[in-house]
Amino acid sequence: MIATMNEVLILSGLVFILGAVCAAARRNLIMILVGVEIMLNAAGIALVGASLRWAVLDGQVFVIFIMAFAAAEVSVGLALIVFSQRRTKSVNADSFSLLRG
Amino acid sequence: MKAILALILLLPLCGALFQALLGRAASRRPAEIAACAAIAGSFVCALAAFILGWEQSFTLEFFRWIAVDNFVIAADVFFNPLSSLMALMVTFVSGLIHVYSVGYMREDPDYSRYFCYLNLFVFSMLVIAFADNVVFLFVGWEGVGFCSYALIGFWYSDEEKASAGKKAFLLTRIGDVGFGVAIGLFFVQFSSTSITVINANAGQLTAAMATAMGLLLLWSAVGKSAQLPLTVWLPDAMAGPTPVSALIHAATMVTAGVYLLMRLYPVVALSPDAMTAVAAVGVVTALYAALSALGQRDIKKVLAYSTISQLGYMFLALGAGDISGSMGFLLSHAFYKSLLFLCAGCVIQALHEQGDIYAMGGLRRFMPGVFWLFLAGAVSLAALPPFGGFLNKDRVLAAVFGNPDPVFRVFFIGALAATFLTSLYAFRLFFCVFLRPQAETVHDVRPVPGIMTGPLWPLALLALSAGFLNFAPEWGGGAWLPRFLETVQGSVAHIGIPRESERMIAAVDALLALTAVLLAFVLYGPVRLFGVRGPDARQPARGGLFSALYLDSFYRSFIARPFEVLANILWHVADEKGVDRGIIRSAEIFPNLAAGIRFWTTGKLSTYLGMLFLGFVALLVGLTVTFYLGL
Amino acid sequence: MTALRMVFYLLAILIVASTAMAITRKNLVHAVLYLVQSFFATAALFYLLGAPVLAALEIIIYAGAIMVLFLFIIMTLIGGYTGSRNHRQWIFPSLLGLASIVSAGVLLFSSPASETGLIAATASPASFGRYLFDKYWLPIEIVSLLLFVALVGALYLGTHKGKSVAQIEVEQ
CATH class of the missing domain: 1.20.5 (Single alpha-helices involved in coiled-coils or other helix-helix interfaces)
Structure with a gap:
């Protein structure tokens, strides 16, 4: 036995929450993107664990998809960061406040 | 029969719809022809119904209007001699007045609105005449009230005329409240609002309930018929076009009150107290209005007060228990009073809207036709023997005299006094307008078109002859009307008083009327007698009689004025300071609340992400909690 | 405790620790490097859990492509400098994180199937x-x-x- 399913889920949950905290707490756009990456990765861990637990390959297949989404998201996200950095000379999320009510 | 009755009602309604929808598009001539044709068709049908339904009483169901559980309101027609006679009179008089209106309104650009209201009025009046259900009757009742309002204020751009319409509307509403309560009571007592059912079961009522119903009906009739204490609207209603005054405020609508009491006579007759009240209202109003008519200077106002006074006679006759006397009086009054009004309309138009009788005089020379017509009307109004008005008034007086209740002796004396006054003001009017030396204000008399004088001749004929319907057998007459109305519940064919008294009454009546004519001749006649100087147009218009015994100002200062003050207080204090400020203050709460919430929308990504996270955690915690609570 | 289990625990600790380091770094380059470390550990974990293809992809895509992309952007745009750190901004997210850890843990441990063991297997x-x-x-x-x-x-x-x-x- 490698681990119990519970332990895999706890690991995955911890990493996910760390990513969420990162996305919510950091003000740097790049760090927010990093937080999102961490969260996606954590979901991957849970899926791989579940794939082993039920001996079904679909979990691993979904990790492939997640990786593809992450790649797409990062490429567009970073392009956006570059784009906005050109405009505002800042990568601080708080300097974008046109939506303020 | 059903088709004929339906046509009587529907033709004026279709006419009104035609005027409302197409009247503006159609040019003047087709619109006028359509209006007159609708009424003429209705008259022909009414005549056919009158002949075919001779002395019959029946109910015809058209459609169920409202049916909730046992509360059924059907648009039924209750046909009896009374309603057929009323319908005949209404369609006849209104037909003639429509023709007259074509001439009278020949220069008014708003002819389609005028004829629309007029046709609608005839429809509503016919609904009153035929309705079997009191609620259905109430529709007509309100319909005539609305048309009256709309036509009094027909020239609405004139502030005074528009407010006269409002006044009439509001004052008649006071009466309608009574009618509304009466309808409720009817339903509670009889579980039905059908007049046939009510009349058939009236005997089950307790004395107190019968009195209450009688008084409520009297109340509603008082509003519509402008009796005391609600007289004040009718003189002001003269602001409308003269044909309207003739049709609505003399011949038909104002008699609706009397007609209602006749229709529900079995209920009213149950209570001697209610009957006495009806008679008392009638005689007091007759005297009051006759006195007021003496003081008026506007030709139409004299006629308006005269109408009130004559309606008082109808109430008196009804209170004395004589339906056919009242109905006969109603019919002949409709003829001679509309005749007088229409003549007055001719005079006023000929003199360029001049209504002051002291500024008239000598008009006989200019308009001989109208002179003779007016004379016929005045003779009928003054009840000079042997013409129609006399016979009807004689029947009323005999009915009052024949009533066993001692208080009716007092009413009898009052009625005699009113007879004298009626004759006096009728001929005062006649002499002032036509026979006095011509006032210098009279010049440039416009010719009156033939279409205006033409319809007056049949009216005059009927005014002079209608009384023969009531010709008592004592005088060799057939008493045709009382016998025709015999089948109507509560009607009496013969008044049981001795022949000697009957003759005595007639003699006294005739003598009083003639004396009054002589007195009028002395005071206002064409030649100066006994050094009496006739009145002058330059005299200031004031005095107790001119102000109708100050009744209107009494209402103004004791009802309208306190009401106005109260309304002002409510407006400025309760509404502006209380309600308005309260609403404004409470409205101000929301911007403040919103300002409190506004900090959520910082426009910052981190806030939104934080909120997203918070939502996720809330879901998770909620899931845990529900899991542990076993929900 | 089997050897594989030991490896799992080591990798888990490594992943959590390096992720925690990554998210708190003031210097973005450091953060990304810690993250690369975390992804390497994740790749090892994937291998352990019988997914060699994913382990390779994790290294190639995540640790390789994505993180290198991050590094490029950081280097070209801002050179790793993020300015002063405000500690207060951590309070609210950390509280939320704590709350979610507690409730998720409670839910996990109350599940009867939570103790199911994962037997080693490999998807070639x-x-x-x-x-x-x-x-x-x-x-x-x-x-x-x-x-x-x-x-x-x-x-x-x-x-x-x-x-x-x-x-x-x-x-x-």
Whole structure:
């Protein structure tokens, strides 16, 4: 036995929450993107664990998809960061406040 | 029969719809022809119904209007001699007045609105005449009230005329409240609002309930018929076009009150107290209005007060228990009073809207036709023997005299006094307008078109002859009307008083009327007698009689004025300071609340992400909690 | 405690620790490097859990491509400097994180199947590939479309100059 399913889920949950905290707490756009990456990765861990637990390959297949989404998201996200950095000379999320009510 | 009755009602309604929808598009001539044709068709049908339904009483169901559980309101027609006679009179008089209106309104650009209201009025009046259900009757009742309002204020751009319409509307509403309560009571007592059912079961009522119903009906009739204490609207209603005054405020609508009491006579007759009240209202109003008519200077106002006074006679006759006397009086009054009004309309138009009788005089020379017509009307109004008005008034007086209740002796004396006054003001009017030396204000008399004088001749004929319907057998007459109305519940064919008294009454009546004519001749006649100087147009218009015994100002200062003050207080204090400020203050709460919430929308990504996270955690915690609570 | 279990625990600790380090670093380059470390550990974990293909992909895509992309951007744009750190901004997210850890833990431990053990097994790359393209060929095509769209979007954003904030404010 490698681990119990519970332990895999706890690991995955911890990493996910760390990513969420990162996305919510950091003000740097790049760090927010990093937080999102961490969260996606954590979901991957849970899926791989579940794939082993039920001996079904679909979990691993979904990790492939997640990786593809992450790649797409990062490429567009970073392009956006570059784009906005050109405009505002800042990568601080708080300097974008046109939506303020 | 059903088709004929339906046509009587529907033709004026279709006419009104035609005027409302197409009247503006159609040019003047087709619109006028359509209006007159609708009424003429209705008259022909009414005549056919009158002949075919001779002395019959029946109910015809058209459609169920409202049916909730046992509360059924059907648009039924209750046909009896009374309603057929009323319908005949209404369609006849209104037909003639429509023709007259074509001439009278020949220069008014708003002819389609005028004829629309007029046709609608005839429809509503016919609904009153035929309705079997009191609620259905109430529709007509309100319909005539609305048309009256709309036509009094027909020239609405004139502030005074528009407010006269409002006044009439509001004052008649006071009466309608009574009618509304009466309808409720009817339903509670009889579980039905059908007049046939009510009349058939009236005997089950307790004395107190019968009195209450009688008084409520009297109340509603008082509003519509402008009796005391609600007289004040009718003189002001003269602001409308003269044909309207003739049709609505003399011949038909104002008699609706009397007609209602006749229709529900079995209920009213149950209570001697209610009957006495009806008679008392009638005689007091007759005297009051006759006195007021003496003081008026506007030709139409004299006629308006005269109408009130004559309606008082109808109430008196009804209170004395004589339906056919009242109905006969109603019919002949409709003829001679509309005749007088229409003549007055001719005079006023000929003199360029001049209504002051002291500024008239000598008009006989200019308009001989109208002179003779007016004379016929005045003779009928003054009840000079042997013409129609006399016979009807004689029947009323005999009915009052024949009533066993001692208080009716007092009413009898009052009625005699009113007879004298009626004759006096009728001929005062006649002499002032036509026979006095011509006032210098009279010049440039416009010719009156033939279409205006033409319809007056049949009216005059009927005014002079209608009384023969009531010709008592004592005088060799057939008493045709009382016998025709015999089948109507509560009607009496013969008044049981001795022949000697009957003759005595007639003699006294005739003598009083003639004396009054002589007195009028002395005071206002064409030649100066006994050094009496006739009145002058330059005299200031004031005095107790001119102000109708100050009744209107009494209402103004004791009802309208306190009401106005109260309304002002409510407006400025309760509404502006209380309600308005309260609403404004409470409205101000929301911007403040919103300002409190506004900090959520910082426009910052981190806030939104934080909120997203918070939502996720809330879901998770909620899931845990529900899991542990076993929900 | 078996050796494999020991490895699992070591990797778990390594992942959590390096992730925690990554998210708290003031210097972005450091953060990304810690993250790369975390991804390497994750790749090892994937191998442990019987997914060698994913382990390779994790290293190639995450640790390789994505993180290198991050590093490029950081180096070219801001050179790793993020300015002063405000400690207060951590309070609210940390509280939320704590709350979610507690409730998720409670839920996990109350599950009766939580103690199911994971027996070692391996999905060989060949069988995994066959399974993937047997059953999921259409989603794979759709995902490739998504990547293509992302490529176009990134290109557009990268070549387009855009307006400055000052310009936008003037327009408003």
